[in-house]
Amino acid sequence: MKKILIFALIAVMIFSFAGCGKKIDADTFCVYYLNIDATSSNAVPYDLRSKDSDVDKQVSELIGQMQTEPEDSKLRKTIPDEVEVLKHEEKAYTCTIDFSKAYYDLTAAEEVLMRASVVRTLTQLDDISYVTFTVESAPLVDSDGNVIGSMSGDDFVENPGEQINSSVKETLTLYFADKSGTGLEKQTRVIHYSSNISLEKLVIEQLIEGPKGSKLQATLPGTTKLITVSVVDGICYLNFDSTFRSGINNQLTEDVVLYSIVNSLTSLPSVEKVQISINGENDGNLLYNYKLNDLYSFNEDIIDSEDSTEQ
Secondary structure, eight states, X not given: OOOBOOOSOEEEEEEEOTTOOSOSSSSEEEEEEEETTSSEEEEEEEEOTTTTSOHHHHHHHHHHHHTSOOSSTTEEOSSOTTSOEEXXXXXXXXXXEEEOGGGGGSOHHHHHHHHHXXXXXXXXXXXXSEEEEEETTXXXXXXXXXXXXXXXXGGSOOSTTSEEOOEEEEEEEEEEEOTTSSSEEEEEEEEEEETTSOHHHHHHHHHHHOOSSSSSBOSSOTTOXXXXXXXXXXXXXXXXXXXXXXXXXXXXXXXXXHHHHHHHHHTSTTOSEEEEEETTBOOSBSSSSSBTTSOBOOOSTTBOSSOOEEO
């Protein structure tokens, strides 16, 4: 089976947005199609018929549009006939789409543009922040065999006339809860990611995705939504929505949850300290004892002494 070829730079592939942004209004979306030469992804305004239906029907409708030949003769359908959509599932702001094995027969140019077009089309829905691709129920992998993972609309260049972002390989140091939920263990993870997504955002997304293997425990709920992330003078400011607090596993200690985030972020060279807000507010406590308006640094004492988990 041919694996996906990820270029360090794909200079010829340009996004054309034709005035389409995240969403034109409450009812009008954009469906992203490929041009005939598979060198660009073009946005076409579309009125969503299932706007009052559940998210599963909305996703089905948008996927159906991407499988349909567009009226513009200069464009072609996003998902070609030979690539079958086997199923899709929506859970915790993530849509997982399972494709037939013909997905791996796409050229590198077609694959990158198709993936970007599908993600940008579906993440316009309020209930979809991330899209994950699988092939015959197995995670989509790149040419090195690394899982590509969840993608958001922000992972792809939005400005007309600019190049599609390059794919960058990075080794992240992440901290997840140990089996008892009272300490942290380190897990290193090699990620191929879009070069115009910040490493800080990537770290949080990986924490939300959870650890690889059953030995460690996730510290952030899968429903967590990161509203904003920014770094100023070495301080990383995180703003989560309310599901961050309400969905935390009560089997974990509060310091494990906090320092899973802090230690993971401060392992980046750009971050020295972390401050967390909930829905833009930093009054009160994270849960019980740790104040939101405090700045937190790397905590070595909470890390288990055993060897790191390598992934």
